Amino acid sequence: MGKPTVDMLRARARGQVITTSDAEYEEARKVYNGMIDRRPSVIVRAVDVEDVMAGIDYARDNGLDLAVRGGSHSVPGFGTCDAGVVIDLGRMNGIRVDPRQQTARAEGGCTWGDFYHATYAFGLATTGGIIASTGIAGLTLGGGIGYLSRAFGLSLDNLLSADVVTADGRFVVASARENEDLFWALRGGGGNFGVVTSFEFQLHPVKxxxxxxxxxxxxxxxxxxxxxxxxxxxxxxxxxxxxxxxxxxxxxxxxxxxxxxxxxxxxxxxxxxxxxxxxxxxxxxxxxxxxxxxxxxxxxxxxxxxxxxxxxxxxxxxxxxxxxxxxxxxxxxxxxxxxxxxxxxxxxxxxxxxxxxxxxxxxxxxxxxxxxxxxxxxxxxxxxxxxxxxxxxxxxxxxxxxxxxxxxxxxxxxxxxxxxxGRIRDNYKDNYTRLVSIKRKYDPGNLFHLNQNIKP
Incomplete structure (x- = not known):
């Protein structure tokens, strides 16, 4: 079977697929850090998990760099790339709060402003950052330090489960009960292991x-x-x-x-x-x-x-x-x-x-x-x-x-x-070897390398 084309990607995706010839391209390629000026070949504005799968398959099968953009706040510009594929999760921003269980399920394109607006109605919150426009995805996967850290731990300490699309295009759920190794790695290992399409958080009484x-x-x-x-x-x-x-x-x-x-x-x-x-x-x-x-x-x-x-x-x-x-x-x-x-x-x-x-x-x-x-x-x-x-x-x-x-x-x-x-190994101390092993299992080809990268 031949490599997927842009037309095939457009036919498969429900969200916008933007290329350099499209009128929306210049706006779509912008990221938060104005120092970053890169020109991806394709931007997938995902609206559901299938769009994420399509973008991953297209990048992998064509041997292209893949950048994943949540809130777009990555200071090094990891949410974009030159001549590669960007999966933009910004339109995946749905949130469902369960006030009885004090949990919330939020899609990967949500910002903390989105999240706290939804949970405030129920007098609930969890640890997030200090800027409302920061994405929940990047912050949580790397740690999550904020005003509530001392009381409730890091954002990742409040993560109950995650929906993930891996490098081979599979959808998996990571939690303390399934794919436990991936769940462990996601909590601090950044975007090295897949695209998290939704996060389930423990909430606490804070209004x-x-x-x-x-x-x-x-x-x-x-x-x-x-x-x-x-x-x-x-x-x-x-x-x-x-x-x-x-x-x-x-x-x-x-x-x-x-x-x-x-x-x-x-x-x-x-x-x-x-x-x-x-x-x-x-x-x-x-x-x-x-x-x-x-x-x-x-x-x-x-x-x-x-x-x-x-x-x-x-x-x-x-x-x-x-x-x-x-x-x-x-x-x-x-x-x-x-x-x-x-x-x-x-x-x-x-x-x-x-x-x-x-x-x-x-x-x-x-x-x-x-x-x-x-x-x-x-x-x-x-x-x-x-x-x-x-x-x-x-x-x-x-x-x-x-x-x-x-x-x-x-x-x-x-x-x-x-x-x-050069500080990656130091960032994880004794956890580094285990992270490499899990990276090798879920992303052996290092498709997800535009990050603080843990090489397989």
Missing amino acids: DVVAGLFFYPVDKARDVLSFYRDYVATAPEQMGLFPAFQIAPPLPFIPKKEHGKTFCAIVACWAGALKDGKNQMAAFRKPAQAVAEMVAPMPFYAMNSLFDPLLPPGLQHYWKSSFATELTDGAIAAHAQFGPKVPVVNSTMHIYPINGACNRVPSDATAFAYRDAKFATTIAGMWPDPADNQKNIKWVKDYYKALEPHSLAGGYVNFMAGDDQ
Whole structure:
């Protein structure tokens, strides 16, 4: 039988099949990171599992690169490719919530904004990211750190099952009861093993939360970070928080004279009883006098979208990530040196806590190996002007290098750059050998290689 043609692919797929000659092509090929400019030969806008199967078969049988796009937030641009095939899951965004079982089934093209909008009606949520436009797929498969991590674990810790199309075009279900090896690998191994067309999550009672934003003078950064280190070690697990370096945007609660200045900040989300929220936020007035603060109850989906206006599609992106078991004095000194140099309002640095529930899962229970880590640091370089790429990438790299002596060997795969492929083994520690074996079973030809790749 001959190789499938584009016409055959169009006849098989229900969703759009877009090629370079189609009017929609230029828009369809765009991804979140404006630094990525690639020209796939075919884009399949999948609307169901059969479309995903068709796209996989077409790419495999023609020997073409295959990129899988969920929310399109991949900073290295793994959701696209040159001259290959893109399976775009964006139109597969259905969600079904079961309030009695406190579970939700969400298709692979959903964003966390989609997800939380659906679950809010039932007063339920699970751990997701901190940007509403982030896809549930990429975040969950690589880990899933967010405001609820300390209370309920990573996104992948709340994954109950996954529908997957493998490299040979088969549809399988992965869970603790079937295809257990694949289920283990999906929880942290990224997109190496197939296309996940839907995710089933455990939900938890979370509806409205209390948000806290505190902006401190940048010369108080050492005091703020030292406070954070001590506070988060014993803080109630309902408190999700992280420190950041942030240029002040023109928000109403920030005095106008401070707009455009750089601050050390704490972003906090209290997911416990609302009546306790304001008292819990009082702790963040201890490290230094805040120049500006905002404490207010809000729907959890609103908390999840607070930073979206700063991060429209099309910015230039270059990120680095590292794990640490402690926030040392040396690390704090490095942050105090490089954090205040954050180049534009879109760029930032966050230190996410991954203690609490995250640390109660054994390191070999899922592919996510760093259960001993307490902090996940991301230096997120994001800016609008490509002319600034060289100097802003240098800021990220220099900052990351300064933290290296105080960091573990591996990092959080969701926040790694395209030049971090050399860290793959370190990212998985003792779990790496098992991941290679499972990759060899489900994708021996490495069809799914446009990712932080685990080679078979």
